[in-house]
Amino acid sequence: MRWMSTGGTRVCLVAIALLAPGAAAAQTGTAEGARALVRGDYETAVRILRPLAENTGQPDPLAQFFLAMLYGSGHGGDPLRTCGLYLAAAAGTNPLATQSRVLGRAIQDHVGPLGRLCNEGSAIDAHPLPSASFTLGPDHRITMDSDGATVEYLGSQKRTPMSFGGPMIYLPPRYTPLNVSQPAEMRRHFIQVFAWMPNPSGDQVTWGLSGMVFEVVGADVFAVAGSGFLNVLKITAPQPPASFDVATAVQLLVGTNGEAEWMFLTDPPRRGVIPFRKQE
DSSP: OOSSSSHHHHHHHHHHHHHHHHHHOOOOHHHHHHHHTTOOOOOHHHHHHHHHHHHHSSSOHHHHHHHHHHHHHTTSSHHHHHHHHHHHHSSSSSTHHHHHHHHHHHHHTTTGGGGOOOOTTSSSSSSOOOOOEEETTTTTEEEETTTTEEEEHHHHHHHHEEOOOOEEEOOEEEEEEEEESSSEEEEEEEEEEEEEEEEETTTTTEEEOOOOOOOETTTEEEETTTTEEEEEEEEESSSOOSSOGGTTEEEEEEEETTEEEEEEEESEEEEOOOOOOOOO
């Protein structure tokens, strides 16, 4: 979903073109990231801008603004993460501080009660997905992190961008291999990602534990159809529990017919077959 209007995107792109030379004088990396954004090289823009925006010692407000614009125009990130970046940029010495504040407040209004967490979102990736690597087989390995997945397969490497950030508390990824007999005998590889997601209600915060299942096929990573991002459970507390055994809520297993299945032990319980997808 895009959180910035087409007109707003044009205005900000013009601003980047005008500000890039000035930004270079203060921070060469920011200018380089801005130029990458202008030419549509979003991967390079994120790689350059994100460390500058997230520098805990001295974050660059212009980098925060440009990164928020990139996220808000539909290239990764979530609305709270985008809002937090804009508000952080507005708090710093920034020629676009006024625009940053206006855009941040607009997103706050758009997301309703969750807008209360926008300021928390300024603490970028306070609880991102912990990086983890899993060996799937000979010459086959996956590394998950807050920006996506990297699969090493048969001597090559493929990056699949994803966004696991924002004001959420992620649990470590889980790897589950399943030896199935249908639709053919093979070993299938699944990665489970879980996060506590806040939902303000009145003076309290309700945390919902949500999960998603991915399958690795060769060098490709797919979200499992049918599992979605399911609310596993909800609690009302200032912070979610420090540890939680997700196996008590979600299981991947081989069904009686030999196919891979997902099963959510919720009320009511849900269960479904995981269709096999061939490598692209």
